[in-house]
Amino acid sequence: MKIGIIGIGLIGGSFALALRRGRALGDARLIGIDRDVGALDAAQALGVIDECASFAAVSTCDALMIAVPVRQIPAVLAEILPHLRSETVVTDAGSTKQDVIVAARLAFGGRIAQFVPGHPIAGRERAGVAAADAGLFDGKHVVLTPIPENTAQSVERVRSLWQGCGARVVEMLAETHDAVFAAVSHLPHLLAFALVDELASRPNAKTLFSFAASGFRDFTRIAGSSPEMWRDITLNNRDALLRELDTYEAQLSKLKRALLARDGDALEKLMARARHARDQWMAGELDGFPDEAT
Amino acid sequence: MKIGIIGIGLIGGSFALALRRGRALGDARLIGIDRDVGALDAAQALGVIDECASFAAVSTCDALMIAVPVRQIPAVLAEILPHLRSETVVTDAGSTKQDVIVAARLAFGGRIAQFVPGHPIAGRERAGVAAADAGLFDGKHVVLTPIPENTAQSVERVRSLWQGCGARVVEMLAETHDAVFAAVSHLPHLLAFALVDELASRPNAKTLFSFAASGFRDFTRIAGSSPEMWRDITLNNRDALLRELDTYEAQLSKLKRALLARDGDALEKLMARARHARDQWMAGELDGFPDEAT
Structure with a gap:
């Protein structure tokens, strides 16, 4: 063989x-x-x-x-x-x-x-x-x-x-695959690249980066990935990724509204849901997650 | 003493x-x-x-x-x-x-x-x-x-x-401190909490999280932080954080336009700048970064 x-x-x-x-x-x-x-x-x-x-x-x-x-x-x-x-x-x-x-x-x-x-x-x-x-x-x-x-x-x-x-x-299905990875991989990569580029281009970038710590390091690890590879992935999965960007922007708008209204309750609830979901995921316990067919 | x-x-x-x-x-x-x-x-x-x-x-x-x-x-x-x-x-x-x-x-x-x-x-x-x-x-x-x-x-x-x-x-200055940490810490935390919460609330969350991998794990590590603590930080540094959110949304809009136009060049350049900046930062080499007073 x-x-x-x-x-x-x-x-x-x-x-x-x-x-x-x-x-x-x-x-x-x-x-x-x-x-x-x-x-x-x-x-x-x-x-x-x-x-x-x-x-x-x-x-x-x-x-x-x-x-x-x-x-x-x-x-x-x-x-x-x-x-x-x-x-x-x-x-x-x-x-x-x-x-x-x-x-x-x-x-x-x-x-x-x-x-x-x-x-x-x-x-x-x-x-x-x-x-x-x-x-x-x-x-x-x-x-x-x-x-x-x-x-x-x-x-x-x-x-x-x-x-x-x-x-x-x-x-x-290929369509499901592309939708799933747009959400859990391609979008996070784009978000990390976007943040690092935006901060690095500021007039006070040196100060900003000198105070960036371990949270920033891990959050942006995927911004160390290959630009050629990720250019292609984002272009090739463009439609699913654009949908993800829209959804994420809507989520950020929700957060902005909560901040503007000083709605500590809404902020804390969102953060607590996120932490709980991540803890469950890290523990390999996915049974509590919604499970409709994709 | x-x-x-x-x-x-x-x-x-x-x-x-x-x-x-x-x-x-x-x-x-x-x-x-x-x-x-x-x-x-x-x-x-x-x-x-x-x-x-x-x-x-x-x-x-x-x-x-x-x-x-x-x-x-x-x-x-x-x-x-x-x-x-x-x-x-x-x-x-x-x-x-x-x-x-x-x-x-x-x-x-x-x-x-x-x-x-x-x-x-x-x-x-x-x-x-x-x-x-x-x-x-x-x-x-x-x-x-x-x-x-x-x-x-x-x-x-x-x-x-x-x-x-x-x-x-x-x-x-306290004002500089709050602006710097809104950019390199508070915004990334908010972005990570936002992503995890949004994905976890979807009808197909179980599928999504079962295919999330190490990139997602590191990107969202800070979404495992204390909701009470981060509710307070985001409320207490609200104005600087709202400015950061606006700036970041503008950056995402730029990325969306590049995706819509299938502008691979713009995408690759942005990603390459981000990777380069992060590599420099990780190597402790900040001399290439813009250094205007904050």
Whole structure:
């Protein structure tokens, strides 16, 4: 068995290391494909992949993981198609799903059934294969958003790859996926980037930052993420993210009204609800949360 | 020498432990005063204070630290005044300063010179004397916001107490203090509380929180803070905080316009500026930041 990994960065590299650690695939060979020759060399030097190859090697692979930045996925899909055997299953690790599916339909046409979209909910601030970690996916969610054309068998193959990496695989609609991650990931990233940029551009920024403390450090940790990656995620999930921004602005307006009215009760209740919800979540106790279908 | 500490919680208890550790005061006695008898008993059992006392003991103290929630400071000031010797210096640890100074002027009247306002920039999520830590202030800023009536000697005494705790003492105008902390602390807290509350109240909250990951965890850590304390801080620094909210909303509108226009360049530039600023700050390199007087 041969598994091709296109894009040997943090995610592709960790996928390779986790697969090998899990040994779910016996003596499967891991083929690295990357436009960045330096990354391939590093990956081979680190023992992350067995061999590096060009896109032509796609024809020898039984499964393909596309772990490139979301914006590059359409080009990669077009590039692999001429080499793709009909029994090879292709999956991806993109942070947004509806746009990737649109791109895959365009690129693959009648062969779209071979593409099973996925998204591992794991990451690091540091990028690149040097940061790859066999345990990156342990106990973490991987969301698959199968399309109607996928066979149960294809979905199962992708699922078992991720389970071999130690991940917990769940399935949902691509639209649900994008809405959920707009709320719990993309919006917070945008809010953190927005705050740091706004404060850093003020005439007294030096004073402000010299008094910023640990609360600010943690609140803004995600503003240390890759601008290229997050530009793409925010553009690719634009509509869901704009809805989230609207909702959040309405919530801020509510808070402003409470402040203007000096309504300590409303402020304290909101804060107490937030703290309680976060405490429950941190304790892994989600039973008290509203649970209507998304 | 006797030092009275009114309010033996995390801050008051840590102040006592740090003073004793520092031994800057030789054999000074630390007197705990707290309406909560349980807290006093715990503080004595933990060896945090030498003795506990009622407000009448204020007359025996050379210095007083008021480390109660900001909202309780006016009542404490009124309660200590009848027992206060004219040579005793009084300071506080409140997170907002202009409002505390107004309250102190009201309570102390002609004796206002004895009150030197202060704010240690240190904290924990856990409250109470059991969480007190002799190292809580090590290398942390303590901001003093002296008023015109304070003598240089009074300010120096408060400064040396905090330096004895391992803190770095700086002075600024109360107005500057409140503006700075509205931006780098109070606004982020409000933003985090707002996000968690909003998401937790949705019909699909259970799904949302089950996919929230480490970025969300860190972004919202400060939403685990005390609702009572943050209700008071946000109310007491209301005007500065409302200005910060307006500025932040304008920044979000800018981001929304960039998203609507699919302006990837503008998004990436903003994110890159934010990441760069945060990297510089984390590295302790503030020389590149704008530095106009606040």
